[in-house]
Amino acid sequence: MHEIFAQCPRVGRWDDADLAKTQLIFVTLASNVDLTRKEMVNIPQKHIGVYHSGKVYHYSNTADQVTSESPESFLAKFQALYAGNQGLFYGWIPGENLLLDVQAEPRSVSADKKFELPDPVDGRWKARLVGEPDFFLVGKEVNDAARKYHGIFMPGASYWGEIYRAEEYRPSLRTWATLLEVTGACESENHFNLVNTYDRAKFTFGFYQLAAHTPQDNLILMFHRLAELPDFNGYFPELELRGGRLFRVDSDGGATDLEQEFTASNGERQIMLFMNYLNPQRVPIDRQEVLQAARLIHWTQHDPAARLAQVRTAADILQRKMSARYARKLPLDGKSDVICAIVADIFHQGRSTFAAVKPLLSSANPVEALLKVNDAAWSGRNNRLRAAIKVAKDQGRLGQKHYSAATNEFV
Incomplete structure (x- = not known):
C-alpha cells in the first residue's frame, strides 16, 4: 500500500480532499506519512x-467482502483497531493524469506548440503545427492481431525528413x-523521425529506434537530454525533469514519476508509466x-x-554497452571495427546470444x-547490415581500425 501511495499523482490530508473526486483514501498512523516526500512507512x-x-x-478482512461507509466511520473504525x-x-489514482486532453482542433490548447490532428484517411495520420501551412505524415495504422501489432508506423515507401549522416558527427x-x-x-x-507504436515497447522513436519500455536506457535517456533544451516546455508542457527523473506534472500541483519501474508479465522490468504517457x-x-x-x-x-x-x-548507449557488456562477454579486444559494428547491431536488435556469438569470433x-x-x-x-558495412568499407570509414578494450576506443 505504501508503494501505491508513492505512485499517486497528488496526496494530502483528507481534510483537504476534493470530495467531488473519485480517489484513494488511506488510513495509518499519522506520523508515518511524509506528504512533502510522498512517502508512507511500510x-x-x-x-x-x-x-x-x-x-x-474497501475490503473487510473480517467480513471477507467489500464494504462501504462514510470517511468518518472509516477513520473511527481503524482508530479503534490500530x-x-x-x-x-487522500491520493489521486495512479496514472490518472497520464491521459491528455487531446483535441483534433487544438486552438484552445494552452501549449506553445499546438498540433492539428484530423481523423486518419486510409489509416494514415497527419499533423500540422498551428500557424504552419502544411501537414506532415506521422504514421500509418497497423492492426495485426496474430502478431499483436496495434499502433502506427512509418511505411518504408513513405519515409521522409532529416537523415543521420555519420560524417557530420565524426569530428566528435x-x-x-x-x-x-x-x-x-x-x-x-x-x-531521425521514424516512429512506431505497435509493439510491446508501445513507443519507439528515432534513427537508432530508441524504445520506451527500458528503465535508464534508450528513449527515456533521450527525453532527459531533450529536457535540457529551450523548446522542451513548448513541445511537452506537462513534463518536468526533477532530480534527474522525468515527471508528468499537472497545473494544480499533481506529479507522477514516469520512471517508476514495474515487473511486466514476462518478468521484464519496465517503466510503464512513461510508456502509458506516450501511448x-x-x-x-x-x-x-x-x-x-x-x-x-x-521538433526533430x-x-x-x-x-x-x-x-x-x-552514442552514449553504444559506447557504454560496448565496454560494459559486449567487451566483457566477448573477446573483442583487438578485433576490427567491422566485427564490432556487426556485434553491436546483433545485440542492439537482440537476434542472438553471447553464447552463440562467441565461437563465431574465432x-x-x-x-x-x-x-x-x-x-x-x-x-x-x-542483408541490410551487409550492405551498410560494404558502403562504409568502400568509403574508407570501416576496416581501418581495431577496438581497444582498455580505452573503449578504436585505434
Missing part, C-alpha cells in the same frame, strides 16, 4: 479504500559515428500516441539541437559468420 497497520460519491469502498493516533489521507564521435550509421541503416534507413492503450489507436509522435517528429525535423540529443543518446571467417547469425529468421536484417 507498517502492518494501514488500510486503503476507494472514495466515491461520499462513500469509502495503535496510536491515526491519520486519514570518430568511429562510433559510423557504427551508429550502420545500425541506423538497418533500423530506419537513418531517418495510453494498445487498442484502439488514439490521438494521444499520434500527438506524442507528432511532437517528436516536428526543425531543430538541430533535438537531432543532436538523439545522436548523443545513441571462426575462419568471423565477419561472414556474424553476418549470417540467425539467418533463417533475420536474413533481411543481415
Whole structure:
C-alpha cells in the first residue's frame, strides 16, 4: 500500500480532499506519512479504500467482502483497531493524469506548440503545427492481431525528413559515428523521425529506434537530454525533469514519476508509466500516441539541437554497452571495427546470444559468420547490415581500425 501511495499523482490530508473526486483514501498512523516526500512507512497497520460519491469502498478482512461507509466511520473504525493516533489521507489514482486532453482542433490548447490532428484517411495520420501551412505524415495504422501489432508506423515507401549522416558527427564521435550509421541503416534507413507504436515497447522513436519500455536506457535517456533544451516546455508542457527523473506534472500541483519501474508479465522490468504517457492503450489507436509522435517528429525535423540529443543518446548507449557488456562477454579486444559494428547491431536488435556469438569470433571467417547469425529468421536484417558495412568499407570509414578494450576506443 505504501508503494501505491508513492505512485499517486497528488496526496494530502483528507481534510483537504476534493470530495467531488473519485480517489484513494488511506488510513495509518499519522506520523508515518511524509506528504512533502510522498512517502508512507511500510507498517502492518494501514488500510486503503476507494472514495466515491461520499462513500469509502474497501475490503473487510473480517467480513471477507467489500464494504462501504462514510470517511468518518472509516477513520473511527481503524482508530479503534490500530495503535496510536491515526491519520486519514487522500491520493489521486495512479496514472490518472497520464491521459491528455487531446483535441483534433487544438486552438484552445494552452501549449506553445499546438498540433492539428484530423481523423486518419486510409489509416494514415497527419499533423500540422498551428500557424504552419502544411501537414506532415506521422504514421500509418497497423492492426495485426496474430502478431499483436496495434499502433502506427512509418511505411518504408513513405519515409521522409532529416537523415543521420555519420560524417557530420565524426569530428566528435570518430568511429562510433559510423557504427551508429550502420545500425541506423538497418533500423530506419537513418531517418531521425521514424516512429512506431505497435509493439510491446508501445513507443519507439528515432534513427537508432530508441524504445520506451527500458528503465535508464534508450528513449527515456533521450527525453532527459531533450529536457535540457529551450523548446522542451513548448513541445511537452506537462513534463518536468526533477532530480534527474522525468515527471508528468499537472497545473494544480499533481506529479507522477514516469520512471517508476514495474515487473511486466514476462518478468521484464519496465517503466510503464512513461510508456502509458506516450501511448495510453494498445487498442484502439488514439490521438494521444499520434500527438506524442507528432511532437517528436516536428521538433526533430526543425531543430538541430533535438537531432543532436538523439545522436548523443545513441552514442552514449553504444559506447557504454560496448565496454560494459559486449567487451566483457566477448573477446573483442583487438578485433576490427567491422566485427564490432556487426556485434553491436546483433545485440542492439537482440537476434542472438553471447553464447552463440562467441565461437563465431574465432571462426575462419568471423565477419561472414556474424553476418549470417540467425539467418533463417533475420536474413533481411543481415542483408541490410551487409550492405551498410560494404558502403562504409568502400568509403574508407570501416576496416581501418581495431577496438581497444582498455580505452573503449578504436585505434
